[in-house]
Amino acid sequence: MKLSVQGISFCYRSEDVVSGVSFEAAEGQIVGILGPNGSGKTTLLKCLNRVLSPKEGTVLIEGVDYRQRTRKEIARQIGVVPQSANSNFPFTALDIVMMGRNPELERFEREKESDLQIVSNAMRMTNTSALADRPMDQLSGGERQRVIIARALAQRPKIMLLDEPTLHLDVNHQIEILDLISRLAREERMLVIIVTHDLSLAARYCDRIILMRKGRIVSAGDVTQVLTRENMAKVFSIDAAIYYDERIGTHNVAVIGAIKEGKE
């Protein structure tokens, strides 16, 4: 599985939100798209599965231009965990995960035995089986997020996109969700792309980082190459350092202080 993003630009009204973004990524990787608020991360994510159609550029999924695919076909290859799921109507966790099979079903078709098996597996992997008949609005933020991840898994995607998966979660749930995601990336050989503004979590969990500012890529590559002192100062206006932390066996970011805007 290979994803090739080729010169994507997108604008709201006449303002460029994403301009000329290109990168490549392959299965088994966790790629972090990192940047401050308003840097175009979420817009870029939505361009990756054509929920938003880029003004320029395109995306190749396994060498095929995604403009030749229907929405449904794209949804069979790319699963998405959007920022929040609120509903006035109390669907159960199982109902929600079952929706992950929709891209595979015809209008008149009922879920088959194999669909149920896939759903059951997705719930087992995300540890949500016990929540199956609980209504979504009675679950905690972390439980809801796991259910939405299970739904994305039920799409049996080769690529999984997550938009700020740890936003609004308690710290213990943040770690739990990201441990789950990185395990899935290895075990299921998926390409995982995570949009986040959390430097420490990105340093800890991502194999590669794409650093964005004002809709453009500032730097892309391995974690240590991208998260340099200069880059973090330039993009986030902070004085911060990346270091290898033996206790977690991977990289971490220490934020030393803020740099006043305009002095960079």
Added chain:
Amino acid sequence: MDAVDVASLQKRKLARWGAITAAMAAGLVLSMLITLNIGAVSMPFDTIIDVLLGGGNKFQRSIIMDTRLPRIILAALVGAALAVAGAAMQGVFRNPMASPYVLGISAGAAFGASLAIVTGISWLSGQLAVPSMAFLFCFLTLLLVYSISRTKGGFVPVETLLLAGIAVGAFFNALVSLMKYFAGEELSAIVFWMMGGLWQARWEDVAISLPMIVLGSAILWLMSRDLNTMMVGEEHALHLGLNVNGVRLIILLAASLVTAAAVAVSGIIGFVGLVVPHVVRLLVGPDHRILIPVSLLGGAIFMVWMDTLARTIILPAELPVGIITALLGAPFFVYLIISRRRKMGWVK
């Protein structure tokens, strides 16, 4: 963690759905048979069955076949249509307050219909002018209310939705009043029809509304999986590969079709589309695959009994059924507002 037995959960759910649908269908048939015998003249049950099967004397046939049966069938159709339209609109707007009446869509349809009555436009055949004008304006009103109340991301907040409904409804009501003012001989026809009643029910009305309601409800039922997805959120639906704009347009068209069919034959009957889907949702949950058919049957049963009440409560005269549904529905609406105040952030 053990794997959850999804298959058995699913099987149990389908069995429950089947049982509920069968019970509601039986309830509807039974309601129609019982109400056939309620009225100024009553006759033994086996006589009714006899008449339905083609027997009985001329007098009995006239009461059952020409008066009560078309009216009961029409009541069932109108109730079914309004309830299904309400269920679909609540789904598409992601908002439990939506219904044809509350959103002013019935008023739009009424304007279209009275335009057809007053101007005497007729195309295809004179019979179809009223329902087709009702449908046209129904859809236009729905689009108008939707585009006024929609915010970024497709979310429709309850406040703007209700306000848009009030504004648009007031506008079309004013237009209807204007037309009444200028109408000559047709005035009584409009006034009578606007009150919302089924007392002039004829077999022709059944013939006009039945195909529209069957078609519209069938479309909405086929879209029920999409409605489920859209209720979780527009963005979620897009990520699951749904063509949200196309699906929404089809649902709004189908909801307009059934609303227009009901309004064309019965005038404005309020609150059925609000109350019935709500009660049904409490009973069967939010899944449209069961919500739509059970709302249809529930709306039919509700309306059959309401109309029976309307035509017998002050015998030998009768009340417009719209008065009764409003008297029951308005307090229910208030209850909904109160129970949701906190959730909507209206009360700290």
